[in-house]
Amino acid sequence: xxxxxxxxxxxxxxxxxxxxxxxxxxxxxxxxxxxxxxxxxxxxxxxxxxxxxxxxxxxxxxxxxxxxxxxxxxxxxxxxxxxxxxxxxxxxxxxxxxxxxxxxxxxxxxxxx
Amino acid sequence: xxxxxxxxxxxxxxxxxxxxxxxxxxxxxxxxxxxxxxxxxxxxxxxxxxxxxxxxxxxxxxxxxxxxxxxxxxxxxxxxxxxxxxxxxxxxxxxxxxxxxxxxxxxxxx
Numbered sequence: 161x162x163x164x165x166x167x168x169x170x171x172x173x174x175x176x177x178x179x180x181x182x183x184x185x186x187x188x189x190x191x192x193x194x195x196x197x198x199x200x201x202x203x204x205x206x207x208x209x210x211x212x213x214x215x216x217x218x219x220x221x222x223x224x225x226x227x228x229x230x231x232x233x234x235x236x237x238x239x240x241x242x243x244x245x246x247x248x249x250x251x252x253x254x255x256x257x258x259x260x261x262x263x264x265x266x267x268x269x270x271x272x273x
Numbered sequence: 274x275x276x277x278x279x280x281x282x283x284x285x286x287x288x289x290x291x292x293x294x295x296x297x298x299x300x301x302x303x304x305x306x307x308x309x310x311x312x313x314x315x316x317x318x319x320x321x322x323x324x325x326x327x328x329x330x331x332x333x334x335x336x337x338x339x340x341x342x343x344x345x346x347x348x349x350x351x352x353x354x355x356x357x358x359x360x361x362x363x364x365x366x367x368x369x370x371x372x373x374x375x376x377x378x379x380x381x382x383x
Contacts, residue, residue: 202375250316257369261307264316
């Protein structure tokens with residue numbers, strides 16, 4: 161089944177403790193992206209990647225890192241999480257530069273206390 | 274500034290009626306336009322995309338695009354209670370970034 165898989169689905173952590181949210185897709189898509197979704201603010205792009213070793217900042221990249229060492233994987237790294245990074249995170253992937261839209265993962269609900 | 278604007282709703286529509294959702298965007302160079310449906314706590318699901326002016330129909334859904342007016346709409350015919358969700362309009366800008374609107378909450382009244 162074609163899908164984008166994110167882990168974990170839920171995560172509660174403490175301020176300053178490094179964490180990684182994994183994302184993997186099995187559709188051989190070139191484009192991958194991370195979004196966060198907050199009430200009243202909608203979906204905002206954190207980082208995106210056009211292919212292996214090619215990444216660029218989205219609208220809200222501060223406090224986040226990404227890497228794209230393999231085509232299928234695009235992990236999101238929070239080096240020192242803070243409470244304002246409490247949010248619902250989505251990974252998404254697409255072929256053809258997003259022209260036909262993104263396929264989203266199931267989401268990761270992160271709480272930083 | 275790239276913007277995608279939607280009325281937040283809620284939009285209440287009787288079961289069986291036509292639901293009409295609207296969206297405007299700011300970047301005239303935008304390439305492709307999408308409608309996503311999102312149930313509470315779930316991930317967005319792509320239901321329609323359109324890139325040429327005019328109408329595109331898929332089952333009960335019709336997407337309409339007017340590039341001159343920078344306007345995209347989604348019509349849902351024969352609305353069902355299962356259509357109750359938040360509908361996100363999204364736009365692919367010329368820099369390959371997809372920007373989302375904040376969504377319109379749709380409530381189908383049984």
